[in-house]
Amino acid sequence: MTIHQNLIAGEWVGSDAVRNVNPSDTNDVVGEYARASAGDTAAAIAAAKAAFPAWSRSGILERHAILRKTADEILARKDELGRLLSREEGKTLAEGIGETVRAGQIFDFFAGETLRLAGEVLPSVRPGIGVEITREPVGVVGIITPWNFPIAIPAWKIAPALAYGNTVVFKPADLVPGCAHAIVDILVRAGLPKGVLNLVMGKGSVVGQTILDSPDVDAITFTGSTGTGKRVAAASIEHNRKFQLEMGGKNPFVVLDDADLDVAVEATVNSAFFSTGQRCTAASRVIVTEGIHDRFVAAVAERLKGLVVDDALKAGTHVGPVVDESQLKQDTDYIEIGRKEGARLAFGGKLLTRGTPGFYLAPALFTEATNAMRIAREEIFGPVAAVIRVRDYDEALAVANDTPFGLSSGIATTSLKHATHFKRNAEAGMVMVNLPTAGVDFHVPFGGRKGSSHGPREQGRHAAEFYTTVKTAYTLA
Numbered sequence: 133m134t135i136h137q138n139l140i141a142g143e144w145v146g147s148d149a150v151r152n153v154n155p156s157d158t159n160d161v162v163g164e165y166a167r168a169s170a171g172d173t174a175a176a177i178a179a180a181k182a183a184f185p186a187w188s189r190s191g192i193l194e195r196h197a198i199l200r201k202t203a204d205e206i207l208a209r210k211d212e213l214g215r216l217l218s219r220e221e222g223k224t225l226a227e228g229i230g231e232t233v234r235a236g237q238i239f240d241f242f243a244g245e246t247l248r249l250a251g252e253v254l255p256s257v258r259p260g261i262g263v264e265i266t267r268e269p270v271g272v273v274g275i276i277t278p279w280n281f282p283i284a285i286p287a288w289k290i291a292p293a294l295a296y297g298n299t300v301v302f303k304p305a306d307l308v309p310g311c312a313h314a315i316v317d318i319l320v321r322a323g324l325p326k327g328v329l330n331l332v333m334g335k336g337s338v339v340g341q342t343i344l345d346s347p348d349v350d351a352i353t354f355t356g357s358t359g360t361g362k363r364v365a366a367a368s369i370e371h372n373r374k375f376q377l378e379m380g381g382k383n384p385f386v387v388l389d390d391a392d393l394d395v396a397v398e399a400t401v402n403s404a405f406f407s408t409g410q411r412c413t414a415a416s417r418v419i420v421t422e423g424i425h426d427r428f429v430a431a432v433a434e435r436l437k438g439l440v441v442d443d444a445l446k447a448g449t450h451v452g453p454v455v456d457e458s459q460l461k462q463d464t465d466y467i468e469i470g471r472k473e474g475a476r477l478a479f480g481g482k483l484l485t486r487g488t489p490g491f492y493l494a495p496a497l498f499t500e501a502t503n504a505m506r507i508a509r510e511e512i513f514g515p516v517a518a519v520i521r522v523r524d525y526d527e528a529l530a531v532a533n534d535t536p537f538g539l540s541s542g543i544a545t546t547s548l549k550h551a552t553h554f555k556r557n558a559e560a561g562m563v564m565v566n567l568p569t570a571g572v573d574f575h576v577p578f579g580g581r582k583g584s585s586h587g588p589r590e591q592g593r594h595a596a597e598f599y600t601t602v603k604t605a606y607t608l609a
């Protein structure tokens with residue numbers, strides 16, 4: 133089997149490789165991927181540092197052409213790349229192709245941003261002096277990504293980093309090196325100069341930690357768990373570098389008595405269970421007012437009965453497997469915790485056997501949960517949701533906001549008054565009305581509040597805030 137190598141200073145290197153398997157069928161080896169050492173990672177950082185002066189001064193047309201070409205190739209190969217994604221991560225083929233298209237659109241968007249770079253010219257408060265405000269690249273950006281969006285998250289970090297003139301050391305999650313390798317290969321063939329983008333696949337404790345500890349990394353953008361996020365923060369403060377964190381969520385979806393039942397059920401099932409619930413924007417707390425509660429729970433259970441949990445690549449599968457054994461254990465441990473806490477398992481929650489050895493779990497719906505239970509407070513990151521019964525809108529809003537997290541939140545209602553009030557008062561970075569909490573646009577800001585996020589927003593033109601640094605220049609006329 134060919135080894136997919138790391139890219140350091142423009143050279144594909146590495147012979148120490150591991151096999152990556154398909155979570156739908158652990159007998160299926162997706163590929164062999166090189167593992168970078170701490171020394172390889174240091175070499176990648178040095179290469180990015182050496183490439184920075186030239187790349188930061190490169191023409192915007194060159195950057196535009198490379199990003200545009202990358203977008204075109206990703207979009208042209210969406211079926212093949214989407215299939216690779218589903219094979220290594222376990223989301224369904226439709227979800228894998230959808231995510232690949234989103235990655236192509238992100239590269240396209242940031243290709244356009246290179247042509248829209250702008251500054252400001254202002255008069256000084258002192259007569260006879262001019263003031264210019266410009267944005268400059270930050271330097272070497274360390275990009276550390278999770279396994280749950282193996283192509284979209286790397287795309288929404290790599291594309292703006294390069295568009296604004298930074299160089300990159302990219303460390304993808306160990307579970308999903310395939311998509312990472314594929315997009316780096318596309319970018320290099322699109323004409324990226326040597327050293328501008330370096331790929332270091334391997335373990336977080338080795339590769340990731342080397343990036344965190346390096347004084348030559350000027351900024352780190354991270355998506356993943358709260359625990360690792362805190363390490364990124366501590367190391368970055370130590371090195372006085374810029375950092376941006378996207379971490380967990382415990383997102384609420386509120387269903388009011390006046391909701392359209394079909395809309396509420398569809399949004400809940402999508403939010404909680406699609407992509408196997410493995411989205412930081414997934415709704416895992418469904419907060420339902422008394423008047424609709426029983427009808428709503430019955431309708432959700434009915435809808436869940438119709439969901440096919442099976443091999444991600446099979447036609448007709450609605451929910452693929454959990455990503456690996458350790459995440460499956462985390463999910464089933466929490467299902468047991470929920471039972472012991474006194475919540476009622478109204479649907480699913482059992483391990484499933486399919487035609488291939490994979491990590492299959494029936495979507496689990498708890499009812500009679502309270503917001504104090506661990507299943508309502510801690511991120512599970514699987515197809516597990518808890519319904520919490522409340523009296524009215526005011527209590528629903530209070531429960532929705534009673535969480536250490538603040539990424540996304542949603543409401544199902546036909547009341548303009550409640551929708552408007554919820555949009556203004558939900559303590560979250562993103563609010564959805566009659567829509568799932570997950571599944572966001574690629575051209576607008578993405579991010580949260582409280583324990584979910586730190587630093588400037590990702591995506592859209594707001595991404596410039598993290599990937600550039602502002603300079604104010606004064607000139608005596």
Ligand SMILES: NC(=O)C1=CN([C@@H]2O[C@H](COP(=O)(O)OP(=O)(O)OC[C@H]3O[C@@H](n4cnc5c(N)ncnc54)[C@H](OP(=O)(O)O)[C@@H]3O)[C@@H](O)[C@H]2O)C=CC1
Nearest residue numbers: 277278304305306335336340341356357360379380412513
């Ligand atoms: N909000 C989100 O989008 C996500 C949240 N999670 C949450 O995190 C839990 C665990 O998932 P997991 O993938 O282990 O999350 P991690 O936070 O461990 O992984 C995210 C990234 O950080 C890397 N990493 C791990 N340790 C270090 C370190 N010491 N220094 C630098 N980088 C490091 C990982 O590498 P490697 O893969 O090699 O370990 C990976 O690339 C999930 O169950 C879920 O609750 C997970 C993924 C996404």
Ligand SMILES: O=C(O)CCC(=O)C(=O)O
Nearest residue numbers: 410411412413570571572
């Ligand atoms: O909901 C989405 O579209 C994005 C979710 C995401 O970025 C995540 O789960 O990490």
